[in-house]
Amino acid sequence: MSEPLHGEYKVPGGKLVAVDLAVSEERISQVHVHGDFFLDPDEALEVINSSLLGTPVTAPPSELARRVQDALDQARIEATLPAPVTMAGFDAHAIAMAVRRALGKASSWADHEISFLDPGPLPPVMHAALDEVLGRELAAGRRGPTFRFWEWQDPAVVIGSFQSLHNEVDQEAAAALGIQVVRRISGGGAMFMEAGNCITFSLVVPETLVDGMSYEASYAFLDQWVLTALAKVGVQAHYAGLNDIASDAGKLAGAAQKRFVGGAVLHHVTMAYDIDADKMLQVLRIGREKLSDKGTKSANKRVDPVRSQTHLARAEVIASFTETFRELYRVQDSALTADELAKATDLVRTKFGTPEWTARVP
Numbered sequence: 001m002s003e004p005l006h007g008e009y010k011v012p013g014g015k016l017v018a019v020d021l022a023v024s025e026e027r028i029s030q031v032h033v034h035g036d037f038f039l040d041p042d043e044a045l046e047v048i049n050s051s052l053l054g055t056p057v058t059a060p061p062s063e064l065a066r067r068v069q070d071a072l073d074q075a076r077i078e079a080t081l082p083a084p085v086t087m088a089g090f091d092a093h094a095i096a097m098a099v100r101r102a103l104g105k106a107s108s109w110a111d112h113e114i115s116f117l118d119p120g121p122l123p124p125v126m127h128a129a130l131d132e133v134l135g136r137e138l139a140a141g142r143r144g145p146t147f148r149f150w151e152w153q154d155p156a157v158v159i160g161s162f163q164s165l166h167n168e169v170d171q172e173a174a175a176a177l178g179i180q181v182v183r184r185i186s187g188g189g190a191m192f193m194e195a196g197n198c199i200t201f202s203l204v205v206p207e208t209l210v211d212g213m214s215y216e217a218s219y220a221f222l223d224q225w226v227l228t229a230l231a232k233v234g235v236q237a238h239y240a241g242l243n244d245i246a247s248d249a250g251k252l253a254g255a256a257q258k259r260f261v262g263g264a265v266l267h268h269v270t271m272a273y274d275i276d277a278d279k280m281l282q283v284l285r286i287g288r289e290k291l292s293d294k295g296t297k298s299a300n301k302r303v304d305p306v307r308s309q310t311h312l313a314r315a316e317v318i319a320s321f322t323e324t325f326r327e328l329y330r331v332q333d334s335a336l337t338a339d340e341l342a343k344a345t346d347l348v349r350t351k352f353g354t355p356e357w358t359a360r361v362p
Helices: 044-052 061-077 092-102 124-139 171-176 215-222 224-232 277-283 285-294 305-310 314-328 338-352
Strands: 005-010 016-024 027-035 038-040 086-088 113-117 146-149 156-159 180-183 191-193 198-206 237-240 244-247 250-260 264-272 330-334
Touching: 005 092, 016 092, 027 044, 027 092, 038 044, 044 061, 044 092, 061 092, 113 314, 124 146, 124 156, 124 180, 124 198, 124 250, 124 264, 124 338, 146 314, 171 180, 171 277, 191 198, 191 277, 198 314, 215 224, 215 250, 215 264, 224 237, 224 244, 224 314, 250 305, 264 305, 305 314
Parallel strands: 113 146, 113 330, 156 180
Antiparallel strands: 005 016, 016 027, 038 086, 146 198, 156 191, 198 264, 237 244, 244 250, 250 264
């Protein structure tokens, strides 16, 4: 039998669920669930504990949650519980997450030290390549979690991995305006990027951090700190749909993800700080359709939700965001290695800077 194992999971907006357990022959042999949640009737706690005995340590969160819920449902059907079960501040999924963390299959922010990278201005195509390099380095165990803001000088349109180049971008207009088109490895929509007109960051974390979460839940989880950061600069924001961050005044940002074989997650977000809407509409075909009903036709029109709602310079917003991230998580200053930069440079040459990759979805 293993030494006692302990895991905790704080339900977003809810209560703390903790579990102490032991393992024998790769199965859970002892288990004790506890926390500051509310549960009625009292006897339901023993049903929960018993439901997890004998579970393989490799069981996914869905199976763990199913075992708990099935046991509670069956106990009620068989009238072995004196009243219907009430679980307040937690649920079967929360119990599953605490068990996974006790078993070392899932992790929390507190389990990781995040490397903050500040390589300075780089071409957008280099940033796209670094996203892949840092994701693969983490998956291979050669690099821990990383966080960085994009800084760049050359204007670009960055399109999602699965978007049609022709449908999204007016290539003649882009060429005439000196705007490069870059395809990234994550899904999602196109980003019109000029230096100083948006705020973009990339976060690369172990998949264990979002263990058991749906894609939708993982987006909101990885961006919870952003909502806190926005509140500090005077913007009350919320998650909207699958991958958007919005305030009462409208959309602020969009997020995208890429999962790597080996257990890494790339998550990045772009916020509109002060975009030249006229230029954007010349280059983005879909953008014309999206803004056609908003009367955005004047060359003087700006798309500036972050600037207008915070009344702060872009550098001040980024500094505040960085401070918030450091307050919430364990962060160390780091730098890209020579090997990582070399790998990214090679990927620009062989992949991200090639017409074949850019037009892989014509």
